[in-house]
Each structure stands twice: as C-alpha cells, then as structure tokens.
C-alpha cells in the first residue's frame with residue numbers, strides 16, 4: 001500500500017527534490033506550500049490541520065529558520081496537531097551548529113511521534129538558489145567571516161538522506177549531521193565559480209557590522225538582518241562547526257557530492273551567467 005507524505009517547503013531547495021524522489025518511488029506526495037490546495041502557511045496555524053489530513057509521514061522544513069524568534073512555539077503547535085492527526089513519522093531539517101534550532105529538535109524528539117533529525121551544514125545551493133546568488137551575478141561578493149572554513153553540503157545528498165529516513169524506520173530516533181567532503185572559504189568558493197563560468201568575480205572580506213550596515217542600506221527587512229547576523233556569528237563564527245562528518249556515507253552507502261561537481265553542474269545550467277556578458 002502507498003504511504004501519504006506531506007513535504008513542507010515542497011517547492012523549496014530540499015523539499016522540491018524530496019517530493020520528486022518520493023513520487024519517483026511511487027509514493028503519494030502532498031506538496032506543503034502557500035500556493036497549493038490545501039495550503040500550508042507557517043504563519044497561519046489554521047492551515048496546518050487540513051494540510052496534515054490523511055497524511056502518514058511529514059518532512060518538516062521551517063521558514064525562514066528554526067533559530068528565529070517564534071520558531072519554537074510554531075514547532076510545538078505543529079507537532080501537537082501532527083500527533084492529533086496520527087502522523088506516524090516526521091523528519092525535521094535542522095541547522096548544524098544552531099543552538100536555538102536544537103531547542104526545536106527537542107520538541108520533535110519529545111513529541112511522541114517517531115522522528116529523524118537531519119542537521120545540515122550550509123548548502124551549496126545558497127550560491128545558486130538563495131542569498132548568495134545576487135552578489136555572484138553582480139560580480140562582487142563581500143562577506144564577513146572570510147577565514148571561516150565551511151563544509152558545504154549538497155541538497156542532492158540532503159534530499160536522498162531525508163527520503164531514506166522518511167521511508168525506513170531503522171532511522172527512527174537518529175540525529176544525522178550532514179556535511180560535504182571538504183572545507184571551503186568564501187574566497188575559494190568564488191574562485192571555483194569564477195573559473196567554471198569564465199567570469200571575473202571579486203571577493204572582498206568585510207566586517208560583520210559593515211555587512212549589517214550594507215544590508216540595512218539596501219532595505220533588507222530587520223528580521224532577515226537579524227537572521228544573517230546570527231548565522232554569521234553563531235554558525236560561521238564557531239570553530240566547533242568546522243567538522244566534517246560521515247553521516248551521508250553511513251546512511252546512503254556512498255560519498256557526498258563534492259563542491260566542484262556542484263559547481264560544474266550548476267555552471268552548465270547558465271544560472272550564473274544570466275544577464276552577464278562573458
């Protein structure tokens with residue numbers, strides 16, 4: 001018999017791939033989105049019950065981040081409804097090295113619903129589908145924490161782990177920490193993308209206060225500025241996060257995707273050359 005999966009953020013960076021892979025595995029998938037019927041909106045708890053109706057298992061991606069104020073209350077409320085609806089299993093996407101996110105993990109762990117926690121390092125796709133794309137397109141990336149070494153992980157690998165964890169109960173109760181196979185600094189990232197696209201892209205190290213001011217000058221909303229500040233200071237500013245894990249290999253029995261493979265594939269899509277004369 002087919003299982004019914006609700007994939008929250010089902011049009012987003014990881015959820016899109018999770019939804020596609022589950023469908024390819026002949027499972028029933030409901031995409032959790034503000035623009036689907038029934039709709040799902042983290043900011044409107046009245047939508048949660050309908051979205052969960054008839055579902056067996058749920059992939060939870062929270063917006064914008066489990067570390068933001070209000071996330072804990074939202075996860076508590078959501079897990080209560082999930083339990084009432086008889087959800088059998090949830091997989092929570094969390095952020096590696098985010099203490100606030102770990103409080104949300106505890107809510108899931110103590111909910112009485114079977115679960116797997118997937119704590120991911122920063123995604124490769126932040127440079128092609130998220131906040132670092134615009135500076136790459138502008139040809140000038142200015143970021144703080146220039147010396148930080150980040151073990152970027154690919155959403156292909158995250159989604160494979162999530163699908164395996166959703167479908168296979170041997171992963172119940174596990175916390176997996178996902179990283180890519182090597183560390184990169186921002187300068188190295190920019191260099192790889194510049195080489196693969198044949199474009200000139202400069203990297204300039206700046207201080208966190210200067211970066212904050214730059215975001216404010218560009219009119220970035222204050223809660224987003226808070227989140228970026230948090231991520232740069234708590235996650236990248238913490239040497240304890242400079243760790244490479246082997247959980248992708250443990251779960252999937254294969255090596256994680258290297259950053260260079262991501263860069264090669266992504267460069268071939270043309271996303272880094274849109275509107276740019278090479």
Ligand SMILES: NC(=O)c1ccc[n+]([C@@H]2O[C@H](COP(=O)([O-])OP(=O)(O)OC[C@H]3O[C@@H](n4cnc5c(N)ncnc54)[C@H](OP(=O)(O)O)[C@@H]3O)[C@@H](O)[C@H]2O)c1
Nearest residue numbers: 011012013014015033034041042061062063065095122123
């Ligand atoms: N990026 C990273 O490096 C990183 C690393 C570790 C952990 N994470 C965690 O990953 C999670 C995000 O997962 P993701 O990157 O796969 O997703 P994503 O790409 O950020 O998801 C974007 C989707 O979220 C939906 N969305 C936006 N606001 C919403 C709301 N109020 N209610 C419901 N849906 C909403 C939008 O879908 P619709 O428009 O269709 O509603 C959009 O397609 C975050 O919790 C973040 O902390 C990210």
